[in-house]
Amino acid sequence: MSSSLLVTNAALYLDRGLEISDGWIHLEHGRVKAYGPMNLAPPEADRILSAEGRLVTPGMVNSHHHMYQNLTRSYAPVVNGTLFECLKGLYPLWATLDEDAVYLSSYVAMTELLLGGCTTSMDHHYVHPRARLIDAQIRAARDIGFRFLATRGSMTRSVKDGGLPPDSVVQSEDVILEDSERLISLYHDPSPGALTRVALAPCSLFSVSETIMKESALMAERHEVRLHTHLAEDPDEDVYCKEVYGCTPTEYFERSGWASARSWVAHYIYPSGDEIDRLARKGVCAAQCPCSNMMIGGGAANALDLRRRGMKVGLGCDGSASTDHASLWLEARMALLLGRFQNGPHSMTARDALDMATRGGAACLGWEDEIGHLRIGACADLVIWQLPPLSRAGALSDPVEALLRCAPATAWYTIVAGRILVSEGQPCQSDLDRVLGEHERAARRMQKLS
Template sequence: MSILIKNATIVTMNPERDILKGDLLIEKDRISRIGKLDRCAADMFIDARNQLLLPGFIQSHVHLCQVLFRGMADDLELLDWLQQRIWPLEASHDEESLYCSSLLGCAELLRGGTTSVIDMATVKHTESVFTAVKQAGIRYLGGKCLMDHGGGVPSALLDSPDQALHESLDLFQRWHNYDNGRIRYALCPRFAVSCSDNLLRQAAALARQYHIPVHTHASENRGEIELVERERGMRNVIYLDSLGLCNASLILAHCIHLDDDEIKILTASQTNIAHCPGSNLKLGSGIAPIPTLLRMGARVSLGADGAPCNNNLSMFMEMRLAALVQKPFHGPRSMPAQTVVETATLGGARAMGLEDEIGSLEEGKKADMILISLDGWHTRPRNAAGVYSQLVYQAQSSDVTAAIVDGRLLMKDGHLFSIDEEKTKNAAEASLQRVCRRAGLR
């Protein structure tokens, strides 16, 4: 299958950050040519006049398993949010409800221009998540949530370390590098509060042995940090580093409350920091010191986190918030629009370990890209601002007109080709009622 995209404004995100007027040819799963392609045959043509063509957004921290619970845990801080609402709901998932939640999330993500995610599933039924992302066509890195410890954790979410890691290894062997590498596996210990020292040490050893990325949370909430210090005798990042986890294969969500030593560890180790400004504001957790981290050379990417702590999965919302929340504290130039777009594309590619494959539009790279219309009232006049400003401050999820992953057209002009949207919406409503009854929540 070949696709020729004509007459686009191509936001390449290449090392020179070139912005070109021209065409792009996709052959199979790769970008074949970029330029003025007047005499070029293809199986499909897309006229992208008055549209931006750019790499698909890469969200480096989401919970597809929680999409079903959108709006069910408002106005709570992190530990109450988990113990009173999210953990009971996750513990009540069945195979079908988890599949519906994941598919619902993939539909929203693809419609909003996100073509790749780093996900953390829940403890049970993880096969359902992989089945959903297989169908949806989105690029995926994630795995089973690991939990064996902690107050307020439902028994259905507690595994023994041996059972948790045995199941994880089985899933890794079945799904890692599935579909020519579109789906990959990550070990996902939830966070130090709900993982014993034994489980984290075994997970670190397994990650080293099999070269598996690790995706977890740290330093999101002051109460969480106090618990970790009380139980482990040190702060979050220092503790994770003592286990050998801080490295370029670790994706660490949030990193809000850091001291100077932790910032140095994250920077020196090239740990991937997944910044989730929408979630951090809604839970009242705080604002991560992103300008400081970037200035010191840290690897920063963006994610929406879970739907119940954000209520949408829009990268446009996250980009806008990432830019705006820093300005009152660090000045109006602290997070330029171009820097924000880099975190949403190149930063996410690094976090996935795929910077040589995705995150920019360059010949030979994977054909993961989106088209964004500039015809809306909120994007006029078209030439009043640079494209990075348009993307961060003006564009919306509804402006995305096409999404392509691995050279496959998954969405065009409002129509998703890989997901039956009405069937998914109806199944999600029925699944939520079933899960809520089981959890004793309404």
């Protein structure tokens, strides 16, 4: 790895309100060292990349994903079902997950994310038919050089308790809490520039016990890690919480000790305005998953309304129970379209959507000081974007709007901590072909195909 890298001749979107139409950016020892316009002589560097007029942005930050689900992409028996129908059909398949399958699915997801301009991702892994599955994810991230927030997801309620999953993928409270402590102790790195961190993530209010919700919040406070769960994703969740807890999902979330700046939630489609205001005041963030929500057809959060009320909003790819790609560029484009569809033509801009994909995602992960922007001292995580010549023909006045309005865009270069992980549109992982072959075999076994 070169200790310093200079990207020149670029349109630079460095952060909201900080853009340079023709400039350079200097990366050194995994950090942003300097930037400036091309008429200001750039410094020397070990390696120089000419962006050839392309747009450079901060790396996007994926704030909600289920990576293991790429083993059952577009699974025909449930592909056009509701969320619950898909889950009921897929849980028996996911019950066969082992360490190898989780490693392979994580490796594939992370590489795909890099091609879609993502340099940091979390993953919400809550299916545990075997032990040490999150260890396999972390190993994949380290093998690639990807910045990764592993979340220790969990479920305690199976079919016999009125839940959706089979017994084999849920765990006891003691096992969940002990393994959460183990993962934090082994892998959570709170130091500046860390590549691996850990958070706690019970799957949903209706899939875990009240003990797990409350003890997870207390553990997160003790260890200073973050908290994540699905919240207000489906109207049935309101019915469940009313019947079991005598309150709304947001009220139960608050009662469990989760309404704090440590927490971010996935989807948050069906809260009241007052509930949004309360969580926003507490610093809770939300992850919108536009493609997933539109694929299921069950509603979508109004990200502009959440942001207007003071809530920071990121974007997530979600998983293959509801959508079948891992491109955060596509999520940003869909966030732009969905925002304008919900709020009118003078509402959402490409810069709003890009801010959600970068700063918003970083806020969800509690990492906004170092990632999601390219100000001096930020982690050297960036993307040099490419649009095919036919797609960008005529797009001369605003490269940021063109990034999301013209299509398709992919990463020409993706750089994480100063390391080039995608070069000229191709992943740099030398063993990707082997991994893809093994991934296909694992997917065939899971789907019981010859």
